[in-house]
Amino acid sequence: MIAQALVSGLLIGFVFALIAAGLTLIFGVMEIVNFAHGEFLMLSMYLSYFLHAGLGWDPIAALPVNAVALFALGVVVYYALIRRVLRAPMLAQVFATFGLGVFLQNAAQFLWRPDFRTLGDTWVSGRLSLAGVYFSGPQLAAAAGAVLTTAGLWWLLSRTEIGRALLATAEDRQAASLMGINPDRMFALAWGLGAACVGVAGALLSTFYYVFPQVGGVFALIAFVAVALGGFGSVVGAFAGGVLIGVVESLAGVFVAPAVKNLFVFAIYLVVVLLRPRGLVGKQ
């Protein structure tokens, strides 16, 4: 039983981790929490749905489309909205993205109606079993995709020129600009990459989760906790946070009581931030 709980928890945890990675990147670079992150996820899922229903494209195959589309969305959101609140008090920043979230969620409901949609058969349907433990096909693929993407993100940040420029901007905006890095472009890039991550997560999720306008809220809250748990700004931390939450949720659900499994997640958050206020691997 423990094995199954662990496996299930890990699989979903990797997806949480990917969503959280995108969120933490944005915060790390510009200290803004994207409260519309869940809605980005939702939009990506709808994209996968429509590509599948309309053109017959498998969500995994169409994944690059999601990534590019959401990247573009992130950049647009940055230039149209976020730029204006860069120097505003934190509260204004919170409400800028929060308002965006409300807007997107309800625009989706208006355009596409509140019906739940699921994608029919995709490449990864089915399940595997190994020593009595079951691995859901889509969830396994999602987990693999999430791990790969996060690894890719980490590689981008630590091993490429542009990634290092991003990190430099995160570290010290002014110093970075003195060195010729355009902070404005870096911010846009952060938003683009952060959104692209969640875009990939959305494509992966659409293979086994249902698509509806409010789907973002559920995952977003967990992502916030994962980010705070891992330390705002640390991709590795967010990854660890997401996985930890997936596992805790699963174990608590199996061994204590399913109805309160989220309670454990939030409680863990409180314990960790109180003992290590900057999160497990936090920056500052």
Next chain:
Amino acid sequence: MSRRVALALAVLAVSLVSPRAPAAPPAEVVIGAVYPLSGNLAKVGNDIKDAIELAAELVNDDVDVPVPLGKGKGLPNLGGARLRVVFADHQSSPEKGLSEAERLISQEKVIALMGSYNSNVTATASQAAERLKTPFLNADSTSPLLTARGFRWFFRTTPTDDEFSENFFKFLGEMKKRGKAIKNAALFYENTLFGTDVSKFEKKYAQQYGYPVVADIAYDAKSTNLNAEIQRLKAASPDVLLQASYTNDAILSTKTMKELDFRPQAILAMDAGHVSSEYVPSLGKDAEGVVSREVWALGLGAKKPIVRQVNDLFRKKTQAGRGQPIDMDGTSARAFVGLLVLADAINRAGSTEAEKIRGALESTDLPGESLIMPWRGVKFDPKTHQNTLGSGILVQIQDGKYVVVYPFDLAAAEVRWPLPAWGK
């Protein structure tokens, strides 16, 4: 006496003696409806809206369908007054339900209200109606608490979770008589009002009918996954699973059960998610064999042609309004009947006065044949205003369709038992 005075007196005398010309009947009668038209339950709310509008259309026009007030235009006892329904969206919030109910009564001047699907919103909306002395007809909230408040103005046509729960165990008893080995049960329900209420009755009847409950799992309908929950159910290994879920979690839980290879002999679901129009399309073969309590089924049309007639009209209406034809389901059917019950009462009252309508509701006695429901009729208990002639049925998903399987005399087919093992 001067002639003028005499004339005046004569006119006065005549006017006092001759009958007064009756006040002209209203050209239209306005009813309010408070439902979740946006948010999570928007689809349900809109199905209800279409059903109520359809019923009003049938009343207003002269149609050849044998529903109450189908013949003739409008309400005959009110000079053919047309019914108009004003809708309000409560967005699943009890506070909004309260304020919308008040607004409809005081601003839109509705003479009666229908609402509100969510039991907790029905609670507050009907409170407003009670305070403002307006009849409130509930066709779709099954929490028994609602008729336990001793309200004068609240009427409910739908049977409650109490009757539905007991129905399951009566059914299980019948199956045991047919040789099925059913020893224990597990409960699996979403943790808001709907699921919690249902579970209380299921526990009560499980004990009464002698089935040990080997797992009792409440879950958060908004969970991102149900792996932990299904794992626990699997570990408990129940013979039958009694489930109460909304649409999304019904679908998710079924998928998860397949992934984790959990298969009890039968799943008895409490309506809602498992009979929603998305359940079968989303799951295809994986939905086969699920048994659900239902209030209604299209299959009743085999024994009751009126069901098919009304459903065809509903399909036409939804095709025109939403671009695709949708079949009725238990919720839209009950809403449809609810409006007709209300219209019938207003008609019998022959007036738009609240107290008269209330009295007419209390004396409602509609025969089962005029309804598209499997009920014996509509008659309200004098104290609780609960419809005493309502009843539930059980349907099973067979070859992608919901087939009536219980009570056996209304059944269209045999129950398929146990659930087939998971395919690939």
Next chain:
Amino acid sequence: MKVAIAAAAVLAVLLFPLVFRGPYPQHLMILVLLNALLGTAWNILGGFAGQISLGQATFFGAGAYTSTLLFQHAGVSPWLGLLAGAAVAVLLALAIGYPCFRLSGHYFAIATIAIGEIAGIAVTNWEFAGGAVGLFLPVEGEGLAAFKFGDKLGYYYVIAALLAFSVALAAWLRRGRPGYYWRAIREDQAAARSVGVPATRYKQLAIAISAALTAMAGTFYAQYLLFIDPPSVLPLSLSIQICLVAVLGGAGTLVGPLLGAAVLVPLSAATSVALGGSGRSLDLVVYGLLIMLIAAFEPAGLVGIARRLRRRGSP
């Protein structure tokens, strides 16, 4: 000049239900006053002291549940319940503040979200408190002593009185040492500490007062709707709404929450009526757009806009 406007406003509020006698307008105004109260309470912690709380619903629920449970199980008068609810909220607030005030900015905000969610989950699973089913209060039995009124007038003046008390309290605190220290903490906590401001103690004061006022609003709500359940008194959306009222109007000012409530409640009702009935959520789309615009263009809220207009007006 300001005094004249204030006096006129107070008079308008007092006379409103006597002029507009329909239950719906009165209900709207009650909601405005209730939200103004909640916004004012939030403002003390968030606007004055700079600690952004996104979990005020916890205290709202604490008040509602405390007074209701005391009434149901011990027949305690809702007025005493009001005070008891405030007391419970204060204890909760101090317990929350003690560990959480060590966190800064976003971490603290998310902690308040987490606590709010925990409260919601806990109560949903707590049979004694009615669990998911919620608690009903009896409809009959009216009068001031019962804190229950047949028509809305009674409720209206009670909430108006509670609001007046809260605003007066906020004004008094702001003018005194607490306000002074809070401003220092909000601007730069480290600097404030270095000159001897007991930051933690005053933050605790802020959260305690904020919680007490919010809890009283919760008791009022319970007595008004006569039904409470976790989704109606403990959700995250309520906490966000409370925040929004203060921010829209102008966080940190006295009149901000009042303005915010006066605009937001009718706007939300109007768009919901005009656009919501179609079931297409257009009203919420507008809502979201509005929030974004305020945040992007005038973070100081309506008060900020008013100030700008005034400055432009004067030569």
